Amino acid sequence: MTTPWKQRYAQRTQRMGSSTIRELLKLTEQPDMISFAGGLPAPELFPVDEFKRAAQRVLKQHGSQALQYSTTEGYLPLREFIVEKMSHYGIQASPENVLITSGSQQALDLIGKLLINSGDLILTESPTYLGALQAWRAYQAEFTTVPIDDDGLQIDLLAEALCGGPKFMYILPNFQNPGGVTLSLDRRQALIEMADRYGVPIIEDDPYGELRFEGNHLPPLVVLDAEKLNGRAHNSDEAGFFRGNVIYLSTFSKTLAPGLRLGWMVAPKSVIRRCVQVKQGMDLHTSSFVQMVAYEVVKKEFLTKHVRRIREVYKERRDIMIGTMLRQFPPGIIWTWPAGGLFLWVTLPTWLDATAVLEKAITHKVAFVPGTAFFPDGSGHNHFRLNFSNAQPAQIEEGIRRLGQVLAEVIENNAQMAYA
Numbered sequence: 063m064t065t066p067w068k069q070r071y072a073q074r075t076q077r078m079g080s081s082t083i084r085e086l087l088k089l090t091e092q093p094d095m096i097s098f099a100g101g102l103p104a105p106e107l108f109p110v111d112e113f114k115r116a117a118q119r120v121l122k123q124h125g126s127q128a129l130q131y132s133t134t135e136g137y138l139p140l141r142e143f144i145v146e147k148m149s150h151y152g153i154q155a156s157p158e159n160v161l162i163t164s165g166s167q168q169a170l171d172l173i174g175k176l177l178i179n180s181g182d183l184i185l186t187e188s189p190t191y192l193g194a195l196q197a198w199r200a201y202q203a204e205f206t207t208v209p210i211d212d213d214g215l216q217i218d219l220l221a222e223a224l225c226g227g228p229k230f231m232y233i234l235p236n237f238q239n240p241g242g243v244t245l246s247l248d249r250r251q252a253l254i255e256m257a258d259r260y261g262v263p264i265i266e267d268d269p270y271g272e273l274r275f276e277g278n279h280l281p282p283l284v285v286l287d288a289e290k291l292n293g294r295a296h297n298s299d300e301a302g303f304f305r306g307n308v309i310y311l312s313t314f315s316k317t318l319a320p321g322l323r324l325g326w327m328v329a330p331k332s333v334i335r336r337c338v339q340v341k342q343g344m345d346l347h348t349s350s351f352v353q354m355v356a357y358e359v360v361k362k363e364f365l366t367k368h369v370r371r372i373r374e375v376y377k378e379r380r381d382i383m384i385g386t387m388l389r390q391f392p393p394g395i396i397w398t399w400p401a402g403g404l405f406l407w408v409t410l411p412t413w414l415d416a417t418a419v420l421e422k423a424i425t426h427k428v429a430f431v432p433g434t435a436f437f438p439d440g441s442g443h444n445h446f447r448l449n450f451s452n453a454q455p456a457q458i459e460e461g462i463r464r465l466g467q468v469l470a471e472v473i474e475n476n477a478q479m480a481y482a
């Protein structure tokens with residue numbers, strides 16, 4: 063007899079839909095498809111030769127250590143490097159505040175496993191990162207949302223959502239995925255105030271902060287929170303910077319390569335100790351070999367120069383995409399103007415459905431992600447996300463031209479139907 067596996071799936075799997083992103087990414091494999099759908103970095107910028115040389119050096123000098131089991135916290139020199147790197151952004155941590163994770167996606171899952179009981183309410187921006195929703199749905203979380211605008215989370219709408227008693231807030235302050243927008247300094251300060259007043263902690267997810275093309279870097283929430291707490295007497299047994307309301311996440315996925323699966327979490331030491339126990343049950347530790355090779359690549363000034371190059375290339379692609387949209391998109395369509403990162407967010411007239419547009423776009427061999435995927439309640443039908451980092455400039459121009467044509471046709475057909 064064959065096992066009816068479906069009947070044996072745990073209850074928590076019922077809310078795990080298949081990911082729209084993953085389904086759409088399949089389409090990018092079709093020949094001639096120009097895809098703005100995935101969140102993929104530019105592959106031609108991956109430092110393949112540096113990794114080749116670094117892997118050889120690691121295997122020659124520390125081969126057996128690199129291939130052995132290792133500590134769950136992560137490779138100490140890499141954690142020290144991360145601490146040093148974050149200090150340039152005002153984050154004062156020690157290696158004991160840092161846990162290396164298998165991508166920041168694992169950190170999101172860890173947080174779910176650590177913090178979410180079935181039915182717990184999580185406050186997210188709307189729209190928000192789909193991968194976080196996927197991770198936390200598996201722990202049977204419920205979501206309450208606060209919309210974003212060009213300056214990020216709409217703080218004036220936050221109090222009402224906080225009154226519902228969420229367990230934590232999930233905030234993407236820089237070049238938000240999918241919105242492309244950045245939380246302004248005023249709002250960052252107000253958010254920290256409110257988190258403190260309502261006693262609701264923040265998960266700050268910052269994979270894109272280093273990819274700023276223009277304007278001034280803004281202080282991470284974790285820094286503003288620490289400044290606020292440091293000005294006040296406290297009873298915490300944790301000395302130093304990290305004892306506050308914010309857990310900070312970042313990754314090497316967008317600055318080095320996502321295939322490494324290397325991210326990190328920064329949190330109070332007591333939280334890191336708990337997360338270490340949780341992570342042990344997940345994968346014991348992140349690949350020692352990958353951590354050591356990545357450290358070998360970044361340890362001298364390589365990353366700074368490399369990130370500078372990524373910023374230049376992505377800025378050029380953003381400009382080409384927006385320039386072509388300005389020429390090719392019909393009137394009545396608006397979009398965000400990201401100062402960094404990988405994405406911009408398009409808003410159609412409310413009567414247009416982005417999923418219907420996608421169906422047509424696919425026949426013209428161009429793809430994007432419809433907005434509904436990024437809203438916990440499935441709303442957002444008239445939005446879509448465009449990625450500008452992955453395609454070459456000529457492809458961006460051609461893909462946006464095709465998309466403009468699709469949009470014009472859809473709008474015209476609708477107008478004809480309205481007059482018929």
Ligand SMILES: Cc1ncc(COP(=O)(O)O)c(C=O)c1O
Pocket residue numbers: 101164165166167168191193234239267269312313314315320323324325
């Ligand atoms: C906001 C956000 N968080 C987390 C992740 C996951 O990144 P990683 O590759 O480090 O798992 C992504 C990936 O696109 C993201 O956009």
